Amino acid sequence: MNLKALAERLLPGEYPSADDYEALYPPRNLPKGAEVTRLAPSPTGFIHLGNLFAAIANERIAHRSGGILYLRIEDTDLKRKVDGAVEAVIRALDYFDIRFDEGAEIGGDETYGPWYQRQRAEIYRAFAKKLIEEGRAYPCFCTEEELSALREEQTAKKEVTGYYGKYARCRDLTEEEIYKNLDAGKPFVIRLRSMGDPEVKHTFRDEVKGEITVPENDQDVVILKSDGIPTYHFAHAIDDHFMRTTLVIRGEEWLASLPIHLELFEALGFRRPRYGHNCSLMKQDGETRRKLSKRKDPELSLEFYRKEGYHPRAVKVYMLTLLNSNFEEWYLKNPDADLASFPYKAERMGKSGALFDLDKLKDISRNELSKLSVSDMGAFLRVWAGEFGSEEERGFFADEEKMEHVLALCMGAGGKKRRKDFETASQAMDFIRYFFVRTPRVDEYRADPATRIAVLEAFLASYDPEDDSSAWFEKVKGIAAANGYAADTKQYKADPEAFRGSVADIAEILRIAATGKANTPDLWTILHILGEGETKGRMRAALREALTEEIAALRSILEERK
RNA sequence: GGCCUUGUGGUCAAGCGGUUAAGACGGCGCCCUCUCACGGCGCAAUCCCGGGUUCGAUUCCCGGCAAGGUCACCA
Secondary structure (H helix, E strand, O other): OOHHHHHHHHOOOOOOOHHHHHHHOOOOOOOOOOOEEEEOOOOOOOOEHHHHHHHHHHHHHHHHOOOEEEEOEOOOOHHHOOOOHHHHHHHHHHOOOOOOOEEOOOOOOOOOOOOEHHHHHHHHHHHHHHHHHOOOEEEEOOOHHHHHHHHHHHHHOOOOOOOEHHHOHHHHOOHHHHHHHHHOOOOOEEEEOOOOOOOOEEEEEEOOOEEEEEEOOOEOOEEEOOOOOEOHHHHHHHHHHHOOOOEEEEEHHHHHHHHHHHHHHHHHOOOOOEEEEEOOOEEEEOOEEEEOOOOOOHHHEHHHHHHHOOOHHHHHHHHHHHHOOOHHHHHHHOOOOOHHHOOOOHHHOOOOOOEOOHHHHHHHHHHHHHHOOHHHHHHHHHHHHHHHOOHHHHHOOOOHHHHHHHHHHHHOOOOOOOOOOOOOHHHHHHHOHHHHOOOOOOOOOOOOHHHHHHHHHHHHHHOOOOOOHHHHHHHHHHHHHHOOEEOOHHHHHHOHHHOOEEHHHHHHHHHHHHHOOOOOOOHHHHHHHHOHHHHHHHHHHHHHHHHHHHHHHHHHHHHHHO
16 A cells, blocks of 8 residues: 555645654753643633642642743644633632743743644644554544444443454555545544554553553554544644653543553654653542532632632642642641742652542631731732622721731731631631621620629720720629629639639620620720720620610519519 | 552551551640630541461552542543
């Protein structure tokens, strides 16, 4: 068979030679040990936690080694294209401090571009043509119906499905048959003529999994679709070769197609990059665990974290603790270090899928937020409220000085002991709400209305906004003593029978009266921030409430006596 | 179903033939304390199962089992 003529008929025209391309995309001039990694999303614009997970790994490895991280867009499947998607991906990753050195929409050195696969049609065809000339690829005229019939037949016979060996019908078409099909205008795809035998296994060193065994490929996979666009597999081999990728870190769902890729590199005569297949994020779903899915799990969307108001650094730290088993320990020792200084290692990546743990993320989030300065926290919350908050919440920022005092209190700023009251921006805004507006009571009083009346009246009578913290608390103790409560907890614990309770109970009445909550940061400071008018107003409102309850109680007693 | 991968407390995990089997989150308890948060201390909880190899296996080998992934002209 005249392969040269067949190739010309299938893919007519002059194409640059392999050597031309080698010269066009020369090996990169990088220091020894520098890794070239990439992110190669399809342009759906949707980037989720799983993508971020892999992105962080690729970014760290490239930049730790003094190498290059680039962005390639795998737009070979038209159905997936969404406008503005590439910008969205770049923006989403930038939020987590992931910056590309080159790639689609990045600018900079154009040597290894273009980075949109659709714009690279020529190079794929050139190499497909070369493979046809060498007898390593051939046209296939099978229709989709024929292929699915084949699949059914194989399934029924419990044989491996696919286009291989004796099932690869177009593999041994005669020259005459091929040209007859071509003349009839039948659409065709180009398939690899596989030389492998799946019974033959090779051991392969994966950068994250270690030694793995991989069988040879025997599938005559499609390399060029009928529209002349390459499949992922073919584009991967050509692009990662000519973009001079040194290390492909990708999800372990690709492990199954590794044999195909290895054969492709071999057939093309390319030296293959190293591979690292990372595990995917899992989620507990009833009895079993499964890969986090875009449709079922809102927490997979990066948008979820922005809406909830997780700090990007918290998400990144959590990803890193899952990604590198020694990160957490390192971070514990270097809590203030730049994340970029962590010695990231591919071999320290987990081999098995980690369950996504929201509790852990929340803990990390509390820690990260507590490290922020008051002004950074203010800025973080303001930006969040601007985008996701309510009108009311945006109003909280009107009085900057007050906001600063509130945040300083809730973060324990200036003091020796910092607080960790804030978990996310949305939770924080809710947490500080009572400073700005009177909120409905969320916790119940333990004390009866009569006691509350006595305590609140005594408080109001003795309240002096000029009191400092200790003078103020002395008064509270006085109120406790006057009402049969122990003035300090130790006293109460020593002899619980002797008292109705302790200062803690008195403080609780005042706390709920002022904030609606039984648990808050330091009460004196809160009252100080609220100011004299608001403090008295809230105490009086609580007093009225207690009086109303008491009157109602007395009435019902009266009713019973009648 | 075939093939590949993985299997240490509820979760993330260290471990690389001999350890009281680290640490973190979560849970529980105690201390600190006007509540909470912070901080401190402590407790419960783990080597998937069965065979080997070995003086000795969580660790090495074999066989099960379980979980995950994958079997497209999608990536």
